[in-house]
Amino acid sequence: MRNKMMVLLVLGCMCFLAAHAQAPASKDSQTVSDQDVKLLRQDLRSQKKQLIAANLTLTDAESTKFWPVYDQFSAEMTTLGDQKLALIKEYAKGFGSLTDAQAQSLLNRSLALDEAATQLRIKYVPIVNKVLPGTKTATFFQMERRISALIDLQVASQIPLVQEQH
Numbered sequence: 821m822r823n824k825m826m827v828l829l830v831l832g833c834m835c836f837l838a839a840h841a842q843a844p845a846s847k848d849s850q851t852v853s854d855q856d857v858k859l860l861r862q863d864l865r866s867q868k869k870q871l872i873a874a875n876l877t878l879t880d881a882e883s884t885k886f887w888p889v890y891d892q893f894s895a896e897m898t899t900l901g902d903q904k905l906a907l908i909k910e911y912a913k914g915f916g917s918l919t920d921a922q923a924q925s926l927l928n929r930s931l932a933l934d935e936a937a938t939q940l941r942i943k944y945v946p947i948v949n950k951v952l953p954g955t956k957t958a959t960f961f962q963m964e965r966r967i968s969a970l971i972d973l974q975v976a977s978q979i980p981l982v983q984e985q986h
Contacts, residue, residue: 885951
């Protein structure tokens with residue numbers, strides 16, 4: 821039950837973030853400051869860490885070694901998240917008036933960010949595997965990917981499709 825509540829809380833926060841990340845494209849929506857988005861993202865990272873901690877059974881020795889690695893991984897993922905947020909803001913700013921070249925550029929950069937996230941996970945598998953046994957390493961990355969996929973799905977559902985210019 822506690823785990824379901826955490827997932828719902830993460831998704832609820834992401835709905836809020838996603839709905840407001842595109843605020844400049846919507847004339848009648850309330851805008852959220854960059855500081856609000858920053859605080860929300862910090863809260864989501866904290867909730868994600870709590871969710872992983874609640875579901876990844878670690879010994880004291882494993883915990884001592886794992887969490888610094890997790891924090892470094894999370895920091896690198898946050899950098900990619902910063903780039904993704906900047907891309908969403910750029911899309912929102914140009915929404916409804918994107919040229920073919922701009923739309924293609926946004927698409928290419930979005931796909932590059934997806935690839936960078938995958939490469940980052942690949943980079944960290946052996947690093948995590950040095951501090952955790954294989955099953956716990958797999959469990960961590962499975963959980964991390966599931967949470968990220970839920971967040972990505974929620975964000976994507978809030979971003980309108982590119983519109984053709986007429």
